Amino acid sequence: MLIYILRRLALALSVVLATMVSAFLLFFAAPSDPALALCPESKCPPERLAQISASLGLDRPLRQQFFEYFSGLFVGRDFTYAGDTVHCSAPCLGFSFLTRQSVNDELFSRFPNTVVLAIMAAIVFVTVGVVTGIAAAVRRGTAADRLIVGASQVLGAIPYYVLALLVALYPVILWHVLPQFSPMSEGFGRFLLGLLAPALILGLVTSASYTRYTRNSMLETLSMDYVRTARSKGIPERTVLFQHGFRAAMSPILTILGLDIAYLLTGTLITEQIFGVDGIGRRTIQAFRSQDLPVIMGSVLMTAVIIVVMNLIVDIGYSLVDPRVRLS
Amino acid sequence: MSTSTNTVSTRTAGANTAGEVVLDVSDLSVAFPTEEGLVQAVSNLSYQARLGRTLAIVGESGSGKSVSSMAVLGLHNPKRTRITGSIKLDGLELVGAPASTFQKIRSTKAAMVFQDPQSSLHPFHKIGKQIAEAYQAHNKVSKQIAHKRAVEMLDLVGIPNPQRRANQYPHEFSGGMRQRAMIALGLVNNPKLLIADEPTTALDVTVQAQILDLVNDLQKEFGSAVILITHDLAVVAETADDILVMYAGRGVEKGSAKEVLAQPSMPYTYGLLQSLPSHSEDLDELKAIPGAPPSLLNLPSGCSFHPRCQFKDQVPGDACFTQLPEWRPTPGLSNREIRCHLADPVATLQLDEGAR
Numbered sequence: 001m002l003i004y005i006l007r008r009l010a011l012a013l014s015v016v017l018a019t020m021v022s023a024f025l026l027f028f029a030a031p032s033d034p035a036l037a038l039c040p041e042s043k044c045p046p047e048r049l050a051q052i053s054a055s056l057g058l059d060r061p062l063r064q065q066f067f068e069y070f071s072g073l074f075v076g077r078d079f080t081y082a083g084d085t086v087h088c089s090a091p092c093l094g095f096s097f098l099t100r101q102s103v104n105d106e107l108f109s110r111f112p113n114t115v116v117l118a119i120m121a122a123i124v125f126v127t128v129g130v131v132t133g134i135a136a137a138v139r140r141g142t143a144a145d146r147l148i149v150g151a152s153q154v155l156g157a158i159p160y161y162v163l164a165l166l167v168a169l170y171p172v173i174l175w176h177v178l179p180q181f182s183p184m185s186e187g188f189g190r191f192l193l194g195l196l197a198p199a200l201i202l203g204l205v206t207s208a209s210y211t212r213y214t215r216n217s218m219l220e221t222l223s224m225d226y227v228r229t230a231r232s233k234g235i236p237e238r239t240v241l242f243q244h245g246f247r248a249a250m251s252p253i254l255t256i257l258g259l260d261i262a263y264l265l266t267g268t269l270i271t272e273q274i275f276g277v278d279g280i281g282r283r284t285i286q287a288f289r290s291q292d293l294p295v296i297m298g299s300v301l302m303t304a305v306i307i308v309v310m311n312l313i314v315d316i317g318y319s320l321v322d323p324r325v326r327l328s
Numbered sequence: 329m330s331t332s333t334n335t336v337s338t339r340t341a342g343a344n345t346a347g348e349v350v351l352d353v354s355d356l357s358v359a360f361p362t363e364e365g366l367v368q369a370v371s372n373l374s375y376q377a378r379l380g381r382t383l384a385i386v387g388e389s390g391s392g393k394s395v396s397s398m399a400v401l402g403l404h405n406p407k408r409t410r411i412t413g414s415i416k417l418d419g420l421e422l423v424g425a426p427a428s429t430f431q432k433i434r435s436t437k438a439a440m441v442f443q444d445p446q447s448s449l450h451p452f453h454k455i456g457k458q459i460a461e462a463y464q465a466h467n468k469v470s471k472q473i474a475h476k477r478a479v480e481m482l483d484l485v486g487i488p489n490p491q492r493r494a495n496q497y498p499h500e501f502s503g504g505m506r507q508r509a510m511i512a513l514g515l516v517n518n519p520k521l522l523i524a525d526e527p528t529t530a531l532d533v534t535v536q537a538q539i540l541d542l543v544n545d546l547q548k549e550f551g552s553a554v555i556l557i558t559h560d561l562a563v564v565a566e567t568a569d570d571i572l573v574m575y576a577g578r579g580v581e582k583g584s585a586k587e588v589l590a591q592p593s594m595p596y597t598y599g600l601l602q603s604l605p606s607h608s609e610d611l612d613e614l615k616a617i618p619g620a621p622p623s624l625l626n627l628p629s630g631c632s633f634h635p636r637c638q639f640k641d642q643v644p645g646d647a648c649f650t651q652l653p654e655w656r657p658t659p660g661l662s663n664r665e666i667r668c669h670l671a672d673p674v675a676t677l678q679l680d681e682g683a684r
Contacts, residue, residue: 233461
């Protein structure tokens with residue numbers, strides 16, 4: 001078990017490293033100049049541009065830049081820009097020249113917003129999806145089943161951003177039924193309330209697929225021989241459905257859940273953008289717009305780490321649910 | 329069998345009640361409405377199972393053997409099944425009974441051992457827990473006592489090291505051991521009736537014999553009635569007292585197992601026995617019954633077996649095609665009933681066998 005986890009961690013690390021190298025090459029080798037972003041082309045004399053490039057270290061060889069970046073991840077590094085020296089402690093993801101902040105500050109300060117939104121949405125979609133999925137499976141073929149499946153299909157068919165925009169527009173902005181986003185610094189209660197609207201719509205729309213996963217998985221397990229055996233023991237039907245049926249139906253759902261949460265943690269681009277939630281996703285979009293390469297790279301790296309770690313958690317969780325799965 | 333420390337002596341059955349009818353199935357029909365039409369899985373089936381005796385229900389796949397037994401435990405989805413007739417288990421009418429009745433009788437009065445122990449045991453639950461759960465459902469006992477009972481049962485069915493085995497998962501058991509555990513599960517509440525649905529089909533031949541011996545031994549010990557569902561006539565010869573041969577959802581021949589196997593008196597039973605490959609003869613070809621079992625969506629008129637029956641020409645008129653043969657005693661044999669229009673089936677079948 002321990003050896004397995006260590007091996008998986010080593011593998012995870014290599015995935016992260018590979019991501020890092022390719023992201024670095026892609027962005028720093030790309031034909032876009034961060035110096036240009038700081039100094040608009042139309043009124044930027046070439047010598048000024050060269051000056052900026054030099055102060056950013058962009059004129060140094062690629063290999064050296066990469067080495068500095070890489071060592072910064074482990075020991076931290078100092079950035080000197082326009083006379084100021086900013087220390088960026090390990091794991092240093094870089095320094096945003098546009099905001100004059102370390103990428104760590106840029107991303108880690110916003111991460112809690114994304115995490116809380118992801119957790120709230122996950123609570124909504126897991127609860128709604130699993131409950132409706134089980135209800136539909138148990139009532140298979142009835143009007144209730146058709147209603148649940150139909151509703152989940154309709155919800156899944158409407159483009160998400162349309163629904164999110166409608167929710168942002170009507171209940172939040174026009175009717176003031178649900179509060180707008182407010183940063184955590186202005187009170188945790190208000191912060192949670194502000195995330196209610198985005199979490200609800202994100203959770204509700206995501207729940208549609210969970211309804212279908214759960215229903216299908218549940219129908220499959222309910223047709224299994226061991227469920228018939230359970231029933232033949234004379235135990236209550238509820239025990240048959242939950243301890244025998246749902247217990248087994250859960251494991252495929254866990255896999256998808258782990259990956260979905262990973263994606264949510266890397267920032268829900270559309271949701272954060274529409275509801276003005278100051279999270280990772282929104283910051284990444286801003287970085288793309290302003291060609292803030294260090295932030296983009298930091299975001300890519302963070303995404304890779306989150307996904308790799310969630311994958312590991314899912315695999316370990318799987319072995320806890322299903323005794324046949326041995327970690328070796 | 330191991331030196332079991334079982335406390336199964338609470339059982340009052342035994343020699344004095346042997347022969348008592350535990351299960352009385354009469355005129356049972358089971359049908360499944362589907363989009364293509366009504367699947368008539370069992371039609372007007374009647375049979376009895378008695379304490380201390382083993383009844384073999386024999387037939388091809390789709391002959392209704394399993395479907396009829398599952399009806400005894402109420403394992404069909406009531407919304408998608410039409411059941412008529414009567415199933416009396418220990419005097420209690422089960423056709424139309426509410427779910428709560430079935431919940432009470434399952435495992436306590438009638439239990440079932442299923443075909444494939446690999447898929448019939450829950451992969452996520454420990455063996456001991458699966459057995460203890462059935463005991464706890466019907467006895468107000470603590471978890472520890474139920475677990476102890478499960479260990480006793482595992483010991484009783486000959487699983488070595490039951491204490492340790494009880495804490496293992498099904499995938500850690502071999503096929504034969506899993507089926508032993510299934511039998512332990514079936515017997516944990518001393519049911520009067522044990523239905524074994526092809527209990528040896530998924531097992532090696534050597535293990536098959538062990539399992540059948542185990543069922544036989546336990547039956548002697550418990551004095552319960554056993555229904556053995558099988559398509560394997562060798563299994564019947566080894567274990568059964570009585571036999572019911574089924575074809576297309578109907579019983580076609582019943583009697584003493586040994587006598588029926590020695591001298592079948594209905595063309596389908598005869599065909600089944602003829603199709604068994606012999607060990608001594610060097611055959612180029614197996615003597616299969618021509619044709620295939622009929623579709624249960626659309627049963628043949630008259631005798632369901634007539635499309636495959638090689639003796640239908642020997643029945644005068646078109647009785648085989650138009651009339652469903654009623655149960656009647658086989659002429660010339662005692663304690664035997666068949667559904668067949670042949671005037672003297674014994675003579676007809678003997679003549680055919682002599683000609684081969």
